[in-house]
């Protein structure tokens with residue numbers, strides 16, 4: 001499979017799967033050995049659910065039904081979907097402004113998500129959060145974040161609860177973009193997680209851009225994973241569009257965290273297909289060349305996964321089509337649910353500023 | 361005079377000041393590329409080159425902290441916060457460093473630092489991208505606070521800010537970027553501490569800031585048809601604040617309504633109302649009223665967002681209340 005999707009070097013950015021295994025603690029597994037077929041199929045389905053959700057969300061945005069800044073996850077689906085498959089319901093995640101995929105992958109319901117995007121009372125946050133604040137505490141999603149790097153320190157706190165207070169073996173995956181690694185809080189969070197050996201997996205989705213700014217301008221190193229060295233924790237760069245590779249890397253890191261061996265920094269190289277936010281006018285061209293965008297579209301994680309499951313006889317075309325039809329139906333129903341849902345009540349404006357006992 | 365957009369007024373002010381003073385340096389997130397997210401730095405890279413304007417990583421603390429360091433050493437630092445909400449990453453640099461360094465060094469330090477920040481609600485951006493934080497900075501001695509409501513004011517005040525030797529917080533409003541207005545073709549500046557009477561009237565004084573000035577003017581049009589003549593005052597700079605213009609107006613009308621988009625508690629309205637009480641209580645015919653956003657974070661849902669932002673109707677109601685008109 002790898003051969004069929006050879007990495008190409010773009011603008012000097014090394015995306016040929018360098019592995020920086022700082023502590024030699026990540027076991028060297030053979031590709032795909034650990035993932036069972038059902039797992040892989042579920043990941044495929046989640047990726048497709050995310051993609052279809054995002055397509056519809058964009059349509060709703062263009063119709064003026066979604067407001068503010070909505071950041072589309074298309075192109076990066078493999079990362080969230082694989083992480084979601086490997087986590088238990090009791091595990092937690094912190095998400096980002098580009099968080100729809102994370103929410104779905106952690107078991108989020110597309111109808112409640114659509115309702116949130118439309119600002120309705122039935123949405124995940126009663127319409128008060130919107131795209132950038134989608135959260136589902138019942139499923140361990142501690143929330144998307146409007147602040148770049150906002151989830152980093154929060155994930156460390158979740159690690160304290162699990163490892164120090166509750167002494168369970170739950171873990172937290174902290175999603176963030178490569179841009180967030182330039183915030184001071186990145187340093188503070190990894191340092192604290194490392195010295196206290198907290199069960200946090202820092203999962204950096206390096207899509208090579210922060211709004212209009214390229215990693216070439218903002219990062220002095222080729223791979224974010226080398227930053228792990230400063231904290232004495234394993235740092236590893238992997239192909240963020242390759243489910244099998246992500247599965248291996250994530251499973252090892254999650255295993256370490258569950259065993260009390262502390263945090264890992266994973267960098268998944270990937271690419272966003274759309275503009276930074278919907279409607280910024282730069283989905284194609286602008287600060288990125290069309291050529292570059294198309295090179296990455298050719299590495300579509302979903303198409304790769306479809307090919308893989310068919311070639312390894314995990315599924316046939318018919319099954320994949322059935323999955324897609326089911327998902328399309330689900331998303332249509334989600335939109336219908338959102339459209340039919342009531343708006344928040346006027347009084348909701350003043351509710352939830354503080355915890356009020358009677359509302360529990 | 362030429363009619364231009366608020367965003368262009370800002371861009372023109374930056375370019376003109378960069379031409380006048382070689383030591384002006386611009387930095388911020390995405391400022392070099394595609395003219396910035398709001399187009400306020402379009403063409404600056406092309407004209408001045410990479411040594412006068414730089415994209416930064418997403419690192420607010422160092423953007424403002426390096427702004428202080430650059431300013432201390434002779435650079436006129438014109439830095440940008442893409443959204444004011446992100447300045448909260450850099451509060452130490454802003455409040456412990458920028459605001460105090462001159463005082464702490466007994467006047468030895470000079471800090472020509474201008475922090476441009478876009479703020480405000482009205483676009484459905486939710487709780488972390490819609491705030492109005494001016495009151496936080498007004499509270500701290502050592503920072504000047506500017507809030508232009510028109511292209512004319514934006515340009516004239518930004519040029520003054522760039523020439524000022526103190527840290528200045530320059531708050532632009534996301535909803536105003538596309539509004540248009542007349543701007544002189546020749547070089548001009550607007551002094552800090554000089555309020556502008558956007559509409560003169562005799563019955564009631566309405567003091568409004570930023571986007572709310574536009575809403576207050578709209579309210580005044582409607583009130584006029586109902587026989588109420590409102591005077592609209594835009595302080596333009598909150599630090600320094602032009603007390604005189606406000607007080608003179610209140611002495612004339614005997615009534616005051618303050619409109620701001622920031623939350624009510626400890627907002628600039630509280631300060632202005634106190635000043636009116638202190639200096640013009642004997643002229644007041646009614647208690648001062650405030651129209652502000654609810655004491656709750658800005659909600660995402662467009663229905664709730666509309667409810668929290670002061671509306672023309674709420675301004676009209678407040679005016680009628682201080683005039684005891686049912």
Ligand SMILES: Cc1ncc(C[n+]2csc(CCOP(=O)(O)OP(=O)(O)O)c2C)c(N)n1
Pocket residue numbers: 071097098146147148149176177178179180181207209210211276389418420442446449
């Ligand atoms: C503290 C903070 N600074 C700046 C921003 C504005 N902003 C939103 S997303 C973004 C780029 C983030 O880049 P990255 O972390 O790589 O994530 P990506 O958007 O590529 O998924 C920026 C600068 C923000 N939301 N929060």
Ligand SMILES: [Mg+2]
Pocket residue numbers: 177178179205206207208209210211
């Ligand atoms: Mg990025």
